[in-house]
Amino acid sequence: MSRIGKAPITIPSGVQIEVKGGSVNVKGPKGKLTQIVHPDMQFEQEDGVFTVKRPSDSRQHRSLHGLTRALINNMVLGVSNGFTKILDIEGVGYRAEMDGQTLVLNVGYSHPVRFDPPQDVSFAVENRGKMITVSGIDKQVVGEISAVIRKQRPPEPYKGKGIRYRGEYVRRKAGKAGKV
Template sequence: MSRIGRKHIAIPAGVEVKVNGHEVTVKGPKATLTQEFHHDMAIAVEDGAVVVTRPSDEKEHRSLHGLTRTLIANMVQGVSEGFSKELEINGVGYRAAKQGKNLVMTLGFSHQVIMPEIDGITIDVPAPNKIIVHGADKQKVGQFAAEIREKRPPEPYKGKGIKYVGETIIRKEGKAGKGKK
């Protein structure tokens, strides 16, 4: 049995889980998420918990078992608590601001980089060098944060650019780092 797959997913107060065939709808205070899962996985709600079972011990079923359970757990956590990613901007003159529903970034280009908020995602800019992406869908939050980081990834010499909070940038020495003969 999959160690992850066999764990039951506790349903917190205020969260409602509906299983319709292979489609799971999770409704909570923050959002409503719906996702369809593989037809071989059996999903049921028993005693205030979601249970995922698999039909056999085939390799495909074993891998789908843990995946399905994790995706449903992320949906439950997303509608109850939500997910967030924090990004940090490093560099002289690099900054971010929020104008209406748009994220406006000055990243050393000849123009400003403007990114509009998408459905289910909210952007906070508590400081000119910090961006926080919030949302109920873990995949959407991670994808949007990656798209923001992609606009100016951190470079290895001075570390200028956009990076995740807690991410370590492997730094390189410049030309002067070589030994002289």
């Protein structure tokens, strides 16, 4: 049995889960999320605990069991607490700034790179333009937007310049050895 799939989901106060056919709707203080799940999965909700059950022990149902539980748990956490990713900018002249809701990156190109936030995602720039915070209720969207921002200038191994996730380790390389 899946260890992740067996784990119950505790529903915080103010969060409502509604299952209709093949979709699960989760509504909470920060917003509302909808996820389409496999129609074979079975759900039980009682006393503030939501559990996902599988109908059989087939390979497909075993693989869907943990996935479905993890997706619903991320939705519950998103509408109650939200998710954030922090990106650090390293390098001389590299910086970020906000232009209204739009994130503007100056990362060594001849032009600034602009990002408009999708729905339910917000950007914040702190530490004099050297730290970007991406916040939202959908874990997948927050991670995807953070990856797209990081891809504009990933950290390079010689000087470490670029955009990196907070806590990411960049393996450094030695430069050219000088002439003897």
